[in-house]
Amino acid sequence: MSPELIAALRDxxxxxxxxxxxxxxxxxxTPAAPSRTFTxxxxxxxxxxxxxxxxxxxxxxxxxxxxxxxxSAPTAQPANEQPAAQNRGRPRAALNRVRPRAAQNGxxxxxxxxxxxxxxxxxxxxxxGGPAPSRRRAQQVQASLRLLVxxxxxxxxxxxxxxxxxRRLGGYLVAxxxxxxxxxxxxxxxxxxxxxxxxxxxxVDFSNxxxxxxxxxxxxxxxxxxxxxxxxxxxxKGDKVRTxxxxxxxxxxxxxxxYATVDLALTTxxxxxxxxPPSRLERAVDDAxxxxxxxxxIAAYILIVASPFLVLLAAAFAGSRAYRRxxxxxLLERT
Amino acid sequence: MGHAFAPNPCQLxxxxxxxxxxxxxxxxxxxxxxxxxxxxxxxxxxVYRYLLYxxxxxxxxxxxxxxxxxxxxxxxxxxxxxxxSAQTWLCQLARGAALDHFRAERRxxxxxxxxxxxxxxxxxxxxxxxxxxxxxxxRTLTGAEREVIALRVVLELDTKMAARxxxxxxxxxxxxxxxxxxKLEQKxxxxxxx
Numbered sequence: 001m002s003p004e005l006i007a008a009l010r011d012x013x014x015x016x017x018x019x020x021x022x023x024x025x026x027x028x029x030t031p032a033a034p035s036r037t038f039t040x041x042x043x044x045x046x047x048x049x050x051x052x053x054x055x056x057x058x059x060x061x062x063x064x065x066x067x068x069x070x071x072s073a074p075t076a077q078p079a080n081e082q083p084a085a086q087n088r089g090r091p092r093a094a095l096n097r098v099r100p101r102a103a104q105n106g107x108x109x110x111x112x113x114x115x116x117x118x119x120x121x122x123x124x125x126x127x128x129g130g131p132a133p134s135r136r137r138a139q140q141v142q143a144s145l146r147l148l149v150x151x152x153x154x155x156x157x158x159x160x161x162x163x164x165x166x167r168r169l170g171g172y173l174v175a176x177x178x179x180x181x182x183x184x185x186x187x188x189x190x191x192x193x194x195x196x197x198x199x200x201x202x203x204v205d206f207s208n209x210x211x212x213x214x215x216x217x218x219x220x221x222x223x224x225x226x227x228x229x230x231x232x233x234x235x236x237k238g239d240k241v242r243t244x245x246x247x248x249x250x251x252x253x254x255x256x257x258x259y260a261t262v263d264l265a266l267t268t269x270x271x272x273x274x275x276x277p278p279s280r281l282e283r284a285v286d287d288a289x290x291x292x293x294x295x296x297x298i299a300a301y302i303l304i305v306a307s308p309f310l311v312l313l314a315a316a317f318a319g320s321r322a323y324r325r326x327x328x329x330x331l332l333e334r335t
Numbered sequence: 336m337g338h339a340f341a342p343n344p345c346q347l348x349x350x351x352x353x354x355x356x357x358x359x360x361x362x363x364x365x366x367x368x369x370x371x372x373x374x375x376x377x378x379x380x381x382v383y384r385y386l387l388y389x390x391x392x393x394x395x396x397x398x399x400x401x402x403x404x405x406x407x408x409x410x411x412x413x414x415x416x417x418x419x420s421a422q423t424w425l426c427q428l429a430r431g432a433a434l435d436h437f438r439a440e441r442r443x444x445x446x447x448x449x450x451x452x453x454x455x456x457x458x459x460x461x462x463x464x465x466x467x468x469x470x471x472x473x474r475t476l477t478g479a480e481r482e483v484i485a486l487r488v489v490l491e492l493d494t495k496m497a498a499r500x501x502x503x504x505x506x507x508x509x510x511x512x513x514x515x516x517x518k519l520e521q522k523x524x525x526x527x528x529x
Binding site for chain 2: 009
């Protein structure tokens, strides 16, 4: 381009006339108009955090309201009934948190039972072998042991071994209730009597039959009653009938003191534990989280459904802008 | 050309005491008002020249200049110096005003042609004080060619800013400018030589 042409264009272009200057000066002197308070961008800037805050508030309110009602009957239920009964009206996230393994077996698992070896070690390590009966006094000893075995085969073997142990220790079988109603489940209740002096050995041996679920030992002193019977027998010399009655009673007491009763319960399925109801705060947090998750899911669903329309809308907007630009260009080229 | 503009009064620090905040707000409003007046004074000639080239009509250019500054006054709170100079912003507003005028004019012309039949629009007689080169440019070039000359040559905007006003890429802006100047040079070279 020639410099002369450019210089001529710049020199020959006039400035704004005076009347135009006056008009513009008048506009500039006008008091400022109030700025527009509502704009689309400003509304969008407020709408996004306001929506997020509203969703959060709704989740918190729902969580607080639903947590105010205590959970119904927090007792153990059968494994196949528990999810349907307790899941009703509760957010899934809350249930998963309370019962993380609910999806697997519908139950909250026990803490792992004490291994038999460990239990035995505890018994032997305890002073006097734990709640051991006295050797100087006549005592009635009752013990019960609940054990978990793996399967019916294991149940059968454990039962037989318990009976062998009883015989080996000089005891005898009182009663046995063995049953396997299903192919994978079964239970056996064995009541045996073993000499009191060997009851600890029996318990230790029984504890090797499976995982210990529970154990109880009860010792009742019989020495006082035995001493009283002895005194009564001395006084009743001559009275044969009374003497016979007292002797029979003393024999029975001696038998009770000589043998300990051990109830052994063997089972193949773990007992259910009571579900500890979560605190109100936990329930509120769980429910709020559930509501928030649901809100996010709904938002994602809406976004997925609306995305094709949004893309079309954006394309239409871009197309209209391009067409308008093209139309403006053509308009200027024809002018 | 460059001018420092006051910030938006709405962005004032409201954590200060109410009396101080009110005083500052009033002061800032006065600054904003003064800033618009300064910008109008600084860029009035630029806007008028640009519109004169685009419309090729001094009277229409005056009206559109006035309208441009009215729009600018109403939208002054939206002006952001970070996004461009006041000159560029005013030129964008002026271009919008010119396009609106052309659209309205085209609709009016179509209505008149439907009623009274085709008629050639009367050519504008430019005053004698307008130089021969300018008169030739306004007569022979299209509006698109004239506006790129106005922006790049007369107002001396750089390519990026001119392209921004026109809504095209800088390359397209340069191409359009070269073609327009070449076309104009062919027409006015004999006169320049003479």
